Amino acid sequence: MTEPVEPRVVALTGATAVGKTEVALALADRRAISIISMDSAMVYRGMDIGTAKPAAAVRERYPHALVDVCDPLDSFTVADFLHAADAAVREAWQANRLPVLVGGTMLYLQAFREGLAALPGADPVVRQRIEVEAAARGWQVLHQRLQRIDPIAAQKIHPNNRPRLQRALEVYELTGKPISSFWSAANRSNTTKRLGGRLLEFAIEPDDRKILHRHIERRFDAMLALGFLTEVSALRARVLDPSLPALRAVGYRQAWEHLEGRYDAHEMRERVIIATRQLAKRQLTWLRGWPGLNRLVWGDPQRLADEIDQQLT
Numbered sequence: 001m002t003e004p005v006e007p008r009v010v011a012l013t014g015a016t017a018v019g020k021t022e023v024a025l026a027l028a029d030r031r032a033i034s035i036i037s038m039d040s041a042m043v044y045r046g047m048d049i050g051t052a053k054p055a056a057a058v059r060e061r062y063p064h065a066l067v068d069v070c071d072p073l074d075s076f077t078v079a080d081f082l083h084a085a086d087a088a089v090r091e092a093w094q095a096n097r098l099p100v101l102v103g104g105t106m107l108y109l110q111a112f113r114e115g116l117a118a119l120p121g122a123d124p125v126v127r128q129r130i131e132v133e134a135a136a137r138g139w140q141v142l143h144q145r146l147q148r149i150d151p152i153a154a155q156k157i158h159p160n161n162r163p164r165l166q167r168a169l170e171v172y173e174l175t176g177k178p179i180s181s182f183w184s185a186a187n188r189s190n191t192t193k194r195l196g197g198r199l200l201e202f203a204i205e206p207d208d209r210k211i212l213h214r215h216i217e218r219r220f221d222a223m224l225a226l227g228f229l230t231e232v233s234a235l236r237a238r239v240l241d242p243s244l245p246a247l248r249a250v251g252y253r254q255a256w257e258h259l260e261g262r263y264d265a266h267e268m269r270e271r272v273i274i275a276t277r278q279l280a281k282r283q284l285t286w287l288r289g290w291p292g293l294n295r296l297v298w299g300d301p302q303r304l305a306d307e308i309d310q311q312l313t
Contacts, residue, residue, distance in 0.1 A: 007093050007197045010312070011101040013038065013109055013287070014204035015280040016250075017216050018298045021054055023204065024102040026305035028062050031312070034092035036085055037066040038103030038112075041249035043076045044068075046235060049228045050251045052219065064102075065091075072235060072246035082111045089197065098312070106286045113199060117182035120174045130166050142169060150178030158282070163245060202294045202308055203287050216276045220251070220269065232256055250275045 010033075014020050024035050037043070041051040045068045054064060065088040070076040085101065085108075092099035101112065134142055143159040146168055157164045171179040206212040232255040240247060242256045251272045258268035287293065294311060296304050 008312075009089055009099050009101065009197045009199050010308070011038070011109055011112070011199060011201045012204070012308070013102075013104055013106070013201070014298070015206065015212065015283040015287075016104055016276060017052075017212065017219050017280065018204045018206055019301055019304075020102050020104065020204060021052070022301040023304045023308070024100060025054075025058070025062055026301045027100065027308055030305060030309045032097045033100045034088065034095070034097045035062060035064045036088045036092075036099055036101045037064050038081075038085070038101040038105055038108045040076070040081070040103075040105040040108065041246070042067045042103070043070045043081075044072045044246045045070065046072060047231070047246060047249065047252070049223050049226050049231045050255070051249060052223070070246075072240055072244060073238075075245045078107050078111045079116055081105075081108045082116050085112055093197075104283050106283060109201075113201075119171055119179070119182055123170060123174055126170050126173050127166060130169055134162070134166075139165060142166075145169070150180050152180035152183075153178060156180075163248060200294070200312070201290075201292060202296055202311075203290070204296050204298045204304065205284065205287065207297050212280060213273075213277055216280065217273055220272055220276065223251070224269070229255055229259065233259060250279050 012020055012024055012027075024033075027033060028035065039051065041047060042053050042064075043066055044051075047053070053067060054062070059067065066081070066084055069084065070080075089099040101109070103109075130142070139162055140159050143154060143157070143165055146157065146165060147154040149172055150168060153168045157168060159165065168179040171177070171182070228251070232252060235247065235252070236256065236259060242253060247253060247256065254268050254271040254275065257263065258265060263271070294308075296307055298304070
């Protein structure tokens, strides 16, 4: 008796600006796939230019799930992603299409791959207390506290990553346990797990960091030419709070501060480029220790799509 074929899911990831979307589109020309965004900023409506969101005409031809599904006033959590991605994968399978997760949000990929530990919900009182202390003493001091109570998490969470730092401290206050303890396999008995299927992971990696840096600069200059500052001005006109999760995406906070007059356009550009380089570095560091990856040297999207297609055949 023939064994049933296990359905497959593909994840296509990599650092920012390596061309993940272009490769996914090229792959879509080769086989029936459903593209599922794995980007924590593209979920927000009205944030198009600064997230390098595919143009509307492109998405009409190549539909992308999990793009424009949330208002910037709201939050979209890792748990939200996991549930929505599972639903999109099921829809793809039902349509006899190969689901392909595309993006560089590593926490999303980790959640989809390993499931999501059953952490306590957000507590507004605890969060407010942490924010007040941070305003008085600085986030660096709070990161030093995290180093004492949870060195594993402190190593993974950058001092400037305020949402994750706040969450780690909040979880410790609520449970008395370090957040890293919820990441371990021993604590996954009560875990939100993804649906089944064989997960095949591909990562596009640059072979020259300097070229990636130049690519990041050119891409941001193109965003400015497309009207990125106008986009951020429209968000400010809605009286959005710059501390909202949506506006913590690289580029938006710096542009917001520029529009508030904190620094000029030249300094804003430099700050965004530096922040984007730092993001790419963190993504590459994460991927360096990621087991089971099929690693692809970046380059021509058609060539990379061919490499992936051949491995899927």
